[in-house]
Amino acid sequence: MVGLAGGQQAAEFMTLTPLGADQILAGHQGADLTTLAANDRHRIVTRTPLWFYVLREAELNDGVLTGVGGRIVAEVLHRAMEGSRYSIVRRPAWQPDLCSPSGRFTMAHLVLHAYDHDPRLLNPVG
Structure with a gap:
C-alpha cells in the first residue's frame, strides 16, 4: 500500500x-x-x-x-551518526578508548558510554 x-x-x-x-x-x-x-x-x-x-x-x-x-538497523544507526553535528564520524582522529579487557570495542561499549556508563539508565524499570 x-x-x-x-x-x-x-x-x-x-x-x-x-x-x-x-x-x-x-x-x-x-x-x-x-x-x-x-x-x-x-x-x-x-x-x-x-x-x-x-x-x-x-x-x-x-x-x-x-x-x-x-x-536496515545498521544503516539507520549509521545515517543518524552521519547526520549528527556531534557524531564521532565527524572527528576522523577519534579513537575508541572504551575497550573491554578483551581489547574489543562493541556497540554495547558505545551505548554505555552514551549513558555515562550507568546500565540502570538503559533499563530504568529494572
Whole structure:
C-alpha cells in the first residue's frame, strides 16, 4: 500500500541470498502460516511483507537480526551518526578508548558510554 519493497526484493537489492519459500512458510516455531489459503501462501512467499520477512529472518537466527533486518538497523544507526553535528564520524582522529579487557570495542561499549556508563539508565524499570 505504501510501496515498500518486499523482503525478497530488499535481500536482492542488498545482494543477500533471500530466504527460501520453505523458510518463510515454516519458520522456526514462530508465526504459523498453515491456515492461510493456498493463493495467500503463494503471495507471502513471492512478495513477503518487509516487516514479516525481517521477523522471520530473526526467528530463523535465534532472535538475532541478520541479513535484511540487520542491515536496515545498521544503516539507520549509521545515517543518524552521519547526520549528527556531534557524531564521532565527524572527528576522523577519534579513537575508541572504551575497550573491554578483551581489547574489543562493541556497540554495547558505545551505548554505555552514551549513558555515562550507568546500565540502570538503559533499563530504568529494572
